[in-house]
Amino acid sequence: xxxKKTVSLLLVSAxxxxxCTKSKTESEQGAVSKTSKLTPAxxxxxxxxxxADGSRITTGRxxxxxxxxxxxxxxxxxxxxxxxMKKGGNAIDAAVAMGFALxxxxxxxxxxxxxxxxxxxxxxxENIFIDFREIAxxxxxxxxxxxxxxxxxxxIREGGLSSAIPGEVAGMLYMxxxxxxxxxxxxxxxxxxxxxxxxVVSTYAANAIADAYEKATKYPEMQKVYWNEAKLPFSAGxxxxxxxxxxxxxxxxxxxxxxxxxxxxxxALIETLKKYEGVMTLEDLSDYKxxxxxxxxxxxxxxxxxxxxxxxxxxxxLIEILNIIENFDVSKYEINSPExxxxxxxxxxxxxxxxxxxxADTNFTSVPxxxxxxxxxxxxRAKLITDKAIEEAVSGDPVLYEHTDTSHYSVADxxxxxxxxxKTINYYFGSGVMVDGYGFMMNNEMDDFSTNPASxxxxxxxxxxxxxxxxxxxxxxxxxxxxILGTPGGARxxxxxxQVISRxxxxxxxxxxxxSVPKIWNNGPKNNFQYEVPLKGxxxxxxxxxxxKKLEEMGHGKASTAASGAVQAIMFxxxxxxxxxxxxxxxxxxxxF
Numbered sequence: 001x002x003x004k005k006t007v008s009l010l011l012v013s014a015x016x017x018x019x020c021t022k023s024k025t026e027s028e029q030g031a032v033s034k035t036s037k038l039t040p041a042x043x044x045x046x047x048x049x050x051x052a053d054g055s056r057i058t059t060g061r062x063x064x065x066x067x068x069x070x071x072x073x074x075x076x077x078x079x080x081x082x083x084x085m086k087k088g089g090n091a092i093d094a095a096v097a098m099g100f101a102l103x104x105x106x107x108x109x110x111x112x113x114x115x116x117x118x119x120x121x122x123x124x125x126e127n128i129f130i131d132f133r134e135i136a137x138x139x140x141x142x143x144x145x146x147x148x149x150x151x152x153x154x155x156i157r158e159g160g161l162s163s164a165i166p167g168e169v170a171g172m173l174y175m176x177x178x179x180x181x182x183x184x185x186x187x188x189x190x191x192x193x194x195x196x197x198x199x200v201v202s203t204y205a206a207n208a209i210a211d212a213y214e215k216a217t218k219y220p221e222m223q224k225v226y227w228n229e230a231k232l233p234f235s236a237g238x239x240x241x242x243x244x245x246x247x248x249x250x251x252x253x254x255x256x257x258x259x260x261x262x263x264x265x266x267x268a269l270i271e272t273l274k275k276y277e278g279v280m281t282l283e284d285l286s287d288y289k290x291x292x293x294x295x296x297x298x299x300x301x302x303x304x305x306x307x308x309x310x311x312x313x314x315x316x317x318l319i320e321i322l323n324i325i326e327n328f329d330v331s332k333y334e335i336n337s338p339e340x341x342x343x344x345x346x347x348x349x350x351x352x353x354x355x356x357x358x359x360a361d362t363n364f365t366s367v368p369x370x371x372x373x374x375x376x377x378x379x380x381r382a383k384l385i386t387d388k389a390i391e392e393a394v395s396g397d398p399v400l401y402e403h404t405d406t407s408h409y410s411v412a413d414x415x416x417x418x419x420x421x422x423k424t425i426n427y428y429f430g431s432g433v434m435v436d437g438y439g440f441m442m443n444n445e446m447d448d449f450s451t452n453p454a455s456x457x458x459x460x461x462x463x464x465x466x467x468x469x470x471x472x473x474x475x476x477x478x479x480x481x482x483x484i485l486g487t488p489g490g491a492r493x494x495x496x497x498x499q500v501i502s503r504x505x506x507x508x509x510x511x512x513x514x515x516s517v518p519k520i521w522n523n524g525p526k527n528n529f530q531y532e533v534p535l536k537g538x539x540x541x542x543x544x545x546x547x548x549k550k551l552e553e554m555g556h557g558k559a560s561t562a563a564s565g566a567v568q569a570i571m572f573x574x575x576x577x578x579x580x581x582x583x584x585x586x587x588x589x590x591x592x593f
Contacts, residue, residue, distance in 0.1 A: 040199050040200050041198065041199065042079050042190075048060075049202060050203050056535055058538070058584040061583075063580050064577050064579050065577065066593070069412050069570050069580040069592035070082050070085070070094055070410075070591050071409060071570055071580040072098055072102060072409035072410075072582070073102070073407050073408070073566055074101075075587065076101065076199055077102045077409065078098075078582070078590050078591035080098050082094075084182070085593075090413050091412055091413040092176070092179040092417060093176065093182045093187055094413075095409070096173075097187040098409050098421075099168070099172045099409075100191035102409065103168070104191050104194045104195045104242065107441055108208040108209070108429045109407040110423045110425055111440045111441055112169055113269075113440045114134065114167075114443040115132050115134040115164075115168050115424070116132055116133070116171060117132070117133060117421070118171065118420065118421045119419070119471040119473055120418065120473075121416075123417045127294065129293045129294060130174060130290060130292055131167075131291040131311065133167055133311050134166055134464070135284075135463070136165075139279035140161070140279060141460075142453060142459045146451060156446045156447050156459070157427070159276040159278075160433060161277050161278055163442040163446065164445040165288050167288060170289070185253050188249055188252065188253040195243070195439070200238075201234050201235065206233070208428050209234055210233045211428060212233075219433050221436050222432070224434075226240070247438065248440060251263075261285045266282055268438050269285070271436070273442065276431075295315065296308065296309045296316050296373055298319030298322065298373050300323070300326060300502075301505055303474055303475065303505060304474065306474070306475070308469060310466075311361050311362070312468065313466055314469050315470050316367075316369055317494050318494040321348065321498045324347040325502060327382035331508075336543055337547065338551055342554055344499065345520065345521075345522040345529055346384075347382075347385070348521065349393040349522050350384060352491075353395045354372060357395040358372065358456070360466055361466070364463055372398045381396055388555050389554050389555035392526045394525070395525075406423065406488030410484035410568050412481065412484055412572070412580075418481050418570075420486045421471055422486045422487075422493075424445075424469070424488065425441055425442070425443040426443050430443045445465055448467065449463070449465045468493040470486055470493050471484075471486040472501075474501060480572065483504070483570065486568065487568070487583070489565035489566075490564065492521045492530075495519075496565045499514075500514045500569070503517065511581055512581040515567045515569060518541050518542065519565065521564075527555070528557075529557070530560050531559060532564075533563075543559070568583060568588055568590075569582075
């Protein structure tokens with residue numbers, strides 16, 4: 001998931017009007033609007049995500065159970081997962097129910113018009129990667145996204161031409177039919193209920209809706225759902241529903257794949273995109289297929305890392321980073337000290353150099369996955385790390401070692417079924433285009449392609465854009481489930497996941513602390529150090545001015561702040577319980593029993 005925040009005078013005026021008509025504060029999340037006639041389908045009463053000062057609340061985000069656990073970026077969705085498993089469903093049933101529900105109550109990051117990736121470790125030890133990533137329509141070509149000077153004309157980012165063929169419905173139904181135990185009607189009922197009865201708008205959601213004000217003026221279909229009767233964005237504490245989306249979900253529940261990829265929904269999707277210059281066709285939709293493959297698998301200090309292969313770069317370079325880091329004793333460094341940051345950012349740069357050269361859709365190019373994930377290759381890369389920063393990392397030759405911004409949620413059951421799902425419509429509210437009369441936003445995943453003709457990830461018909469999504473399962477040294485985790489965050493995803501894994505294994509932090517401590521990034525082969533401002537209560541891990549000065553002396557250049565990611569994770573504890581926790585940077589709270 002990526003977020004694009006555009007503030008105009010019109011938006012400022014709208015927000016001022018909202019603040020005059022509603023006297024809610026950020027701390028009132030969980031309170032139902034007094035003017036609303038709706039009662040939310042799932043209660044969040046008493047659960048607050050921000051305090052009176054507007055700081056994110058880091059406590060009350062976790063849960064412990066014996067039989068099942070669900071951790072999502074929305075508390076309502078975690079409740080859905082726990083509910084499904086209480087009724088006898090397994091973790092895959094719960095993951096599908098959560099996927100459809102998340103698209104209802106966090107529609108600015110994901111939904112029926114998007115796609116994603118899933119990593120599954122089954123109770124019998126099978127590892128599966130399910131790719132329901134979006135695909136470029138047959139009618140696109142690089143030239144339609146370039147101006148007369150060969151530069152991007154903006155159509156790859158917004159409007160009908162920015163949408164790739166959505167895979168979410170196909171992916172959810174594939175998981176259910178092949179690994180679930182319940183019917184479509186059973187797993188889709190919670191999402192339908194939520195779309196009909198409503199959900200509480202959180203502070204986080206309200207900000208996303210307000211930031212999309214200008215987008216909604218250009219693509220007015222979305223105003224029907226996300227603006228109130230006064231033609232202003234809904235605000236925190238309001239309860240909103242989406243009857244059009246409920247109708248669409250019912251059609252899918254009754255007809256399955258044909259309910260989305262053929263018939264009235266498909267026709268409306270194509271017509272709405274065409275209104276905004278789209279070239280997607282009914283044939284594009286009906287031809288969509290889910291891809292299933294083996295995950296990439298690595299080893300980190302005896303723990304098994306199971307994650308995503310292409311079209312995601314995430315799993316491969318997550319393993320590469322950890323393999324590089326394994327050459328060093330991370331435990332002797334204080335988290336976010338100059339030495340700690342230097343080590344991780346150098347590993348990030350080396351990995352991103354390889355990513356830029358080798359990573360793309362494997363149907364269009366050969367990717368040396370075996371080499372990139374080989375420990376021996378990482379050992380050679382690690383030799384490049386000295387006490388001075390690499391100004392610009394260059395790619396290595398993994399072939400020599402070759403063997404033959406989004407939303408994430410994690411689910412686990414007592415049998416040992418583990419599911420990590422990351423899905424997206426890309427930017428907040430995607431392309432801006434809502435399918436008229438059917439209530440879901442279309443993605444702008446074409447923006448994940450490059451408009452550089454020389455890029456390995458350039459726009460081509462029927463191609464999947466490069467992703468960084470990294471839903472990951474970690475097994476312990478006895479090959480038993482240990483962790484499930486993932487995060488949104490665009491190119492920051494896999495480096496963020498690597499840090500959480502290392503903090504738990506190397507620094508012995510609790511899972512919640514490992515998630516809450518400020519993360520660091522260097523997204524690219526050049527010096528581009530970025531860091532998070534600490535959450536309230538985690539100031540001891542702050543990146544200080546002294547630390548930044550020392551990093552500059554080591555050659556890291558100027559530093560900047562960034563905010564990205566929200567890890568939703570589960571851990572299997574030594575006492576046999578299952579622990580879940582959600583990142584306080586978003587609206588999640590785990591639920592289990």
